[in-house]
Amino acid sequence: xxxxHLVIMAGGIGSRFWPLxxxxxxxxxxxxxxxxxxxxxxxxARFEGIIPIxxxxxxxxxEYTDLVRQQLPEVLPSHILSEPERRNTAxxxxxxxxxxxxxxxxxxxxxxxxxxxxxDIPAFQACMEGAMEFSAxxxxxxxxxxxxxxxxxxxxxxxxxxxxxxxxxxxxFRVDEFTEKPDAERAETFVKTGNxxxxxxxxxxxxxxxxNAFRVYCPKISQAFERMMPIYGTDKEQAAIKQxxxxxxxxxxxxxxxxxxxxxxxxxxxxxxxxxxxxxxxxNQLSTDAYGNAAVGAPTDFHxxxxxxxxxxxxxxxxxxxxxxxxxxxxxxxxxxxKLSEEQRIRLFH
Amino acid sequence: xxxxHLVIMAGGIGSRFWPLxxxxxxxxxxxxxxxxxxxxxxxxARFEGIIPIxxxxxxxxxEYTDLVRQQLPEVLPSHILSEPERRNTAxxxxxxxxxxxxxxxxxxxxxxxxxxxxxDIPAFQACMEGAMEFSAxxxxxxxxxxxxxxxxxxxxxxxxxxxxxxxxxxxxFRVDEFTEKPDAERAETFVKTGNxxxxxxxxxxxxxxxxNAFRVYCPKISQAFERMMPIYGTDKEQAAIKQxxxxxxxxxxxxxxxxxxxxxxxxxxxxxxxxxxxxxxxxNQLSTDAYGNAAVGAPTDFHxxxxxxxxxxxxxxxxxxxxxxxxxxxxxxxxxxxKLSEEQRIRLFH
Numbered sequence: 001x002x003x004x005h006l007v008i009m010a011g012g013i014g015s016r017f018w019p020l021x022x023x024x025x026x027x028x029x030x031x032x033x034x035x036x037x038x039x040x041x042x043x044x045a046r047f048e049g050i051i052p053i054x055x056x057x058x059x060x061x062x063e064y065t066d067l068v069r070q071q072l073p074e075v076l077p078s079h080i081l082s083e084p085e086r087r088n089t090a091x092x093x094x095x096x097x098x099x100x101x102x103x104x105x106x107x108x109x110x111x112x113x114x115x116x117x118x119x120d121i122p123a124f125q126a127c128m129e130g131a132m133e134f135s136a137x138x139x140x141x142x143x144x145x146x147x148x149x150x151x152x153x154x155x156x157x158x159x160x161x162x163x164x165x166x167x168x169x170x171x172x173f174r175v176d177e178f179t180e181k182p183d184a185e186r187a188e189t190f191v192k193t194g195n196x197x198x199x200x201x202x203x204x205x206x207x208x209x210x211x212n213a214f215r216v217y218c219p220k221i222s223q224a225f226e227r228m229m230p231i232y233g234t235d236k237e238q239a240a241i242k243q244x245x246x247x248x249x250x251x252x253x254x255x256x257x258x259x260x261x262x263x264x265x266x267x268x269x270x271x272x273x274x275x276x277x278x279x280x281x282x283x284n285q286l287s288t289d290a291y292g293n294a295a296v297g298a299p300t301d302f303h304x305x306x307x308x309x310x311x312x313x314x315x316x317x318x319x320x321x322x323x324x325x326x327x328x329x330x331x332x333x334x335x336x337x338x339k340l341s342e343e344q345r346i347r348l349f350h
Numbered sequence: 351x352x353x354x355h356l357v358i359m360a361g362g363i364g365s366r367f368w369p370l371x372x373x374x375x376x377x378x379x380x381x382x383x384x385x386x387x388x389x390x391x392x393x394x395a396r397f398e399g400i401i402p403i404x405x406x407x408x409x410x411x412x413e414y415t416d417l418v419r420q421q422l423p424e425v426l427p428s429h430i431l432s433e434p435e436r437r438n439t440a441x442x443x444x445x446x447x448x449x450x451x452x453x454x455x456x457x458x459x460x461x462x463x464x465x466x467x468x469x470d471i472p473a474f475q476a477c478m479e480g481a482m483e484f485s486a487x488x489x490x491x492x493x494x495x496x497x498x499x500x501x502x503x504x505x506x507x508x509x510x511x512x513x514x515x516x517x518x519x520x521x522x523f524r525v526d527e528f529t530e531k532p533d534a535e536r537a538e539t540f541v542k543t544g545n546x547x548x549x550x551x552x553x554x555x556x557x558x559x560x561x562n563a564f565r566v567y568c569p570k571i572s573q574a575f576e577r578m579m580p581i582y583g584t585d586k587e588q589a590a591i592k593q594x595x596x597x598x599x600x601x602x603x604x605x606x607x608x609x610x611x612x613x614x615x616x617x618x619x620x621x622x623x624x625x626x627x628x629x630x631x632x633x634n635q636l637s638t639d640a641y642g643n644a645a646v647g648a649p650t651d652f653h654x655x656x657x658x659x660x661x662x663x664x665x666x667x668x669x670x671x672x673x674x675x676x677x678x679x680x681x682x683x684x685x686x687x688x689k690l691s692e693e694q695r696i697r698l699f700h
Binding site for chain 2 (some may be wrong): 019298301303304312314315316317318319320321322323326328330332333334335336337338339342345349
């Protein structure tokens with residue numbers, strides 16, 4: 001398995017978790033679950049034993065490079081790639097792909113966001129190993145699809161024919177269609193029909209498959225990074241990257257490649273997963289009391305309180321009475337109290 | 351006016367304002383209004399110009415003596431009297447009265463709690479001066495009565511015949527009756543009839559009047575402090591006080607003297623007053639926004655929030671959304687969120 005590489009994408013700014021996260025410290029760098037490890041540390045730990053540490057890469061923004069070095073000291077410093085500006089996921093993945101190709105032209109790659117939560121690590125690893133084996137042997141672009149537990153409108157969906165399988169496919173299925181975030185009614189239908197999965201944003205492919213896809217569907221982006229092949233790994237790399245980045249199109253890998261490519265497959269996962277996109281989804285990942293309340297940080301007493309989440313950092317004790325469906329979040333001396341139902345407005349409160 | 355003395359009672363524990371106040375730092379020692387001065391400092395300042403500082407006395411619990419010295423450095427250290435244990439207001443006032451008599455047998459005394467709020471200082475001082483003049487010339491026990499603004503059930507009421515007045519009386523009226531805290535219906539009647547006032551707990555009398563009243567109505571308490579006359583002001587005082595205190599009856603001045611004495615008068619006050627007995631009464635003393643929200647401490651943004659109070663100490667910023675009639679209080683890293691309507695339960699939350 002020495003060809004197995006991992007790319008952790010860690011450039012997001014996570015403004016939805018303010019005041020915990022902000023542009024200085026996005027959520028992937030926070031111990032948001034109160035486990036003693038940050039989300040990016042949990043992400044790396046999830047691949048322990050299936051991808052060797054010397055094959056791990058992180059793509060992040062320049063301003064977070066130091067945070068990545070501090071939090072993942074075991075990752076080779078030369079494998080921490082810095083983007084001078086945010087250009088969505090396609091340029092990020094294209095850069096990492098060419099950079100890895102220089103080091104290992106036969107690399108097989110998993111691309112994973114740094115801020116997801118997957119508690120069942122053995123199930124996750126089994127799923128990854130099946131997908132990696134498949135992508136190593138084929139030209140398949142593989143995504144991890146999550147069995148929906150409810151008609152979520154916050155995720156894109158993947159339509160697949162899940163009825164046909166064979167041992168050759170390692171439990172992997174051909175994708176019929178990617179859909180954007182549906183409205184409530186469509187989401188309801190998707191969940192009922194049973195052949196729709198949530199698009200997790202975790203991808204598995206070999207380096208030549210993805211580079212060929214970039215050449216076909218995003219030739220400009222691909223050429224920009226191909227031209228730099230001679231200087232990857234040298235002290236000229238960062239300056240050259242700086243020069244090209246602001247000229248690149250800002251586009252997601254989903255739009256740029258996945259929705260256009262022919263050989264796209266999905267590996268359905270049955271384990272619980274969360275992209276921690278909202279306070280509500282974080283509450284779902286935490287242990288709750290009989291009334292649905294969760295607390296991370298200071299010891300918290302709940303009185304006549306329901307479906308609320310208390311997340312504190314510098315506070316030492318919290319007593320809450322009479323709240324229903326609320327977020328109480330404190331970080332570095334800033335306190336937010338907000339209805340969970342209004343959490344999409346948090347970015348306006350900064 | 352050199353006979354004018356002031357006794358500030360500062361032994362209360364104020365558990366209703368937890369987590370701001372606790373047994374270590376009761377509310378009289380806190381800047382609860384966010385003015386830069388603690389309640390006891392505001393109390394002393396209220397008498398500036400009408401009672402000389404060398405005639406100011408403070409009675410407090412042993413554990414708060416250092417706090418009083420720190421917060422009122424201008425008060426003579428020998429005038430800070432320490433109670434070894436809490437015995438309600440009668441022993442406290444009796445001790446101060448005998449102690450003052452030793453220093454000035456013709457003293458005229460104002461007794462005031464340390465945790466009240468009176469914003470209109472000129473009106474308060476005019477009222478005090480009238481009452482002090484009256485008590486200096488007569489054997490009258492005078493209390494300050496507050497014109498009720500609403501049918502409050504949390505206060506005792508004083509019934510007086512407010513129809514008769516004369517210039518000799520300095521705007522002071524004879525008390526018909528003291529009543530305990532009434533139920534809502536009786537409080538309503540009291541406010542309607544117009545001859546009931548709130549019992550403020552501020553008293554004015556000359557030292558011989560109150561000592562004679564103690565001799566008649568509480569002879570045991572009075573004798574205990576009279577016996578110590580020779581050692582007041584010596585280094586034996588504190589040890590002697592320690593010996594007698596635990597044998598004294600724990601009783602309020604209202605029960606012990608005011609409800610029994612004959613010559614009891616009331617000085618009606620028209621200025622706003624609060625004993626800051628509840629979070630609700632504190633909110634009424636603060637500037638509020640158009641929706642009835644008040645904040646002390648960190649800059650606070652209110653969104654869709656009504657009739658709430660945010661009181662913070664170590665926090666640096668607060669954003670609140672969707673609260674109605676709530677207390678948000680933080681002190682030394684302890685955060686309380688509680689409905690104002692449930693604030694009587696706060697002492698159970700410690």
